[in-house]
Amino acid sequence: MLRRLVVMAFLFSFALSTSTEANSDAQHFWGGFREAILSGDSNRVAAMTKLPLWVRGPDDSDPVVYYGRKDFDRVLKRLLNQKVSIWKGGKVTTTNMLKVIKEKRELSSKDLQAPNSLSVELFYFEKVAGRWFFTRGYLEDGSD
């Protein structure tokens, strides 16, 4: 009985430490990404992006458009400046992705729902082969 309890405690603490490491890893990436966005350094953002970037509208039927480095600055600007509506405390705030990123210093557990992925409103990120990337963007006014 005692041995079983010890094993369970070990497994629990192992899972907890692994999860904490994953979260701090994601947080570290987010800090760098946020900094690159706020400084307007599109080359640095592009280096943190899986190109060509997957971009789609809000509906499954919207066509997916892939943007390579040549068109990246243009689509990034659109993604950051688009209107975005956020539900918070029973109220809806309309802002834009740039402001969302500026205000989001720390990731929450809701941003980190699945291992190796994180989501901030209309931006989605994945850890691929040990490295985090910005992998998907949603354009609610329709991708071109």
Next chain:
Amino acid sequence: MIKLRLGSSGAEVIRLQNLLNRHLPHSHVVKADGIFGPRTKAAVREFQASAGIPVDGVVGVKTSQALDHGVTATSEVSPVPYHDAPWMKIAAAEVGQREFPRSPANPRIITYHGATSLRATSDEVPWCSAFVNWCLRQAGIAGTNSAAATSWLHWGQITCPRPGAITVIRKTTGQNHVSFYISETRDYYQLLGGNQGDQVRVSNYYKSHWLAQGYRWPKPQQL
């Protein structure tokens, strides 16, 4: 019966404008001046969309009947607070649930799917209607049990655009989506729902691409 359309004028138009003002939210109020101008036409279109009848901006038999009998002034005139729509609080608590590309399905989305007869087991299957069904079920209201967004067009009773209204929109290319109404601007509908950018969130559906097909509300006996 004489159809009322852009350019019509007189007492019948004043009556129409007063009826529109009874049925539509305050943001859509038109001046009861007896002149059927572009604003009155826009209000007619808005009413037709909310009543689930073909949108053409012309007041014929169907629109006239819906204005007279279809929506009652007591319950449908103005936007209501969210507490009149208990499913909104349930929907809001799910904000952030999303699909995980290249990963096993999000079990929460599979739970939403369980609220329709399709009972899909993948989060890649469209789940907007499943989410609306699930939220209503949590609020103790039986939904359509269907995974089709258009199944909601004949459910419950028609209503005007109001917070919490079950809203069916159609894309110019023919696809449908169902969600909960929050508000709208000249350019877009603001809706809270599932499968919006692969997640539960508030999204802006631009009127250049999407048109409201109908707004529904549970019948009194369903509440």
